[in-house]
Amino acid sequence: MEDKDHSETMGNKQPYFTFGVIADVQYADRPTAPNCWGSLRYYRDSLTHFHHAVAEWSSQATVPNFVLQLGDIIDSSNKRLQESENALEKVLQVTEGMKGRWHHVWGNHELYNFKRSYLVQSKLNTRPMEDPIPDIERGEAADYYAYHFSPYPRFRFVVIDTYDLSSLGRDMNHPNYQASIAFVTQSCSPEEPGDSKARKHERQLVNFNGGVGKEQLSWLHKILTYADEQEEKVVIASHVPIHPNAQVTNCLAWNYSEILDVLHRHSCVVSYIAGHEHHGAYCQDSHGIHHITMEGVIESPPNTNAFATVHMYKNKMVLHGRGRVKSREMSFVQNGQ
């Protein structure tokens, strides 16, 4: 592979590649209103913000090679208003204003609006853009929405499904629905039978969060093993944060510690990017992984915004935030140093 980092050290700071990132557009054709926790949600302004983000990416000297859309592209209220398909059509039209590719993540609001079988057939399914790796197969019954792609030699992005374990979007007889019930029951059950005070307290086990099932974790482990062997750097993209310090309220994957354990077994992982927590957050964990939680477009007042352009280099990523998103430079401490 050509080592372009040479040009960086020579003062010509050309990134290897550039991508856009945006989360929680949560569009609905309804007036601004507070949510049940009191934060204002700007349902109509959100579409304008999305347009502005796409216009800015398109006009940049280097148009991003792709955009990570981190889920909740439309709001749950569309279901009640019987507007789910129209709202989806409107936001997808916005994405067509840009030449680069889009990689879509699924959040809880996709699952409030649509069944998984609908999403699979929709333009929100970007899994066909997977760069397959021979010998790494999914089980036949696997229907989690996860895939990986390599936008540049020695870099890989893995989209994971943090509602694989969830009561949302699945039929009650689906094995993962049953596994979800089992997971929640087990995690919340009394440690000693009959001792109701000894319940393990797992605040994150609520409907708007979800988790990653065993099969998907084992698939993820295989991809990351391959990436380690190839000396790749890996960015994971999903909807729900997995580090307690990368969220503010209670936006944490059900089995966040199991997911973190898988990532921590691999030196290739440099970053985990999520949405869901509209306040945004950031931390670097004990293994050097940069956990970036994007501010939500939906909670961005008029004349602000929340999106970013990220430049990727050999040993760092530089995130240029717009609106409520803070810019930051993040060095990689894993392989390649």
Ligand SMILES: Nc1ccn([C@@H]2O[C@H](COP(=O)(O)O)[C@@H](O)[C@H]2O)c(=O)n1
């Ligand atoms: N106790 C809480 C829990 C969550 N939030 C906020 O809700 C947002 C996620 O909910 P969605 O329905 O939009 O997915 C997120 O921004 C949390 O900060 C809260 O404020 N308080």
Ligand SMILES: O=P(O)(O)OC[C@H](O)CO
């Ligand atoms: O920051 P880390 O890498 O020690 O991970 C934190 C814990 O696993 C979360 O409870």
